[in-house]
Amino acid sequence: MIVADFSIIPMGSGTSAAGYVGAVHDLLNEAGVKFVPGPMSTSLEAESFEQLFDVVEKANKRLEGMGVQRIITTVRIDFRLDKEISIESKLQAVKKT
Amino acid sequence: MIVADFSIIPMGSGTSAAGYVGAVHDLLNEAGVKFVPGPMSTSLEAESFEQLFDVVEKANKRLEGMGVQRIITTVRIDFRLDKEISIESKLQAVKKT
Amino acid sequence: MIVADFSIIPMGSGTSAAGYVGAVHDLLNEAGVKFVPGPMSTSLEAESFEQLFDVVEKANKRLEGMGVQRIITTVRIDFRLDKEISIESKLQAVKKT
């Protein structure tokens, strides 16, 4: 499993991004991707790089469909080979310390 | 109020960061800064840039004190002039859509 | 065209990343992707999200093949609908101001 977070910033579409973030969350629900909204980004779990990138691309295309003219996306990916990770395991690891 | 998130990645100190993230959370508690741990980063509220930067610097110095030899920090800052924001208001804005 | 930059941080593999970054640059050359190395990240041009994501995934797999046990990747994507952009056009736009 890959854990990642991403933020999508629309430029030239006003100062509020909530409507666009909401549209991306709808998309994640439709795609059956587990995600956790945060104040600065949305964290998600993906089975593979393909699945992760698929939702990032769809998110951009959805905002394009909503008329956004420029989109800055930041994706941060935790790809770990030495043990299984999940959103839950990562949150628990920090709480235990 | 400034809302920000930041991640601190120790290099050359093994694959687990949980102990270091825990130390940073201790520091945030000591500093009286409101924060929310996430799976990929820690979000926080700061009264000013000074307060935000102070904790980021202290976090780096604390990891230095723990023997970390290289630290990659990413800070993402939401500085909004047209309305008051908080961690809570940002989470609520997305839920309402 | 999409302009993006990405950084790849190996955890648990020492404090130096230069060998890994070099391997990623080899991969970008093999893939025929135009890129510009920077001090903190590598910028590149991609014809599509698919091409961008393909190299990001390959970069992770190459580091996995080199024995890295955990990899934190950050990809920042500029997807602009209102005009054509390139690495060159973006650098020129800033110089003109």
Added chain:
Amino acid sequence: MIVADFSIIPMGSGTSAAGYVGAVHDLLNEAGVKFVPGPMSTSLEAESFEQLFDVVEKANKRLEGMGVQRIITTVRIDFRLDKEISIESKLQAVKKT
């Protein structure tokens, strides 16, 4: 020496950021900070966290003075204890591989 890069994204101020990035570069010149513009971010060298944070705050305040209503800043910091680094040394390290 700390090497860092940062990007400043104005929201609600049109799709072009070049004028704002140019203003930030003026500010870096005035402050005597060594920097290298890139297609996705600006890299810089700072003597200390204080100097780095000072320019990041001033950049936000300058954009505020230009009427920007919301600013998303991302700062990525390379704080290395095991050897001296500079923009030049980091670029050279990658070229050598």
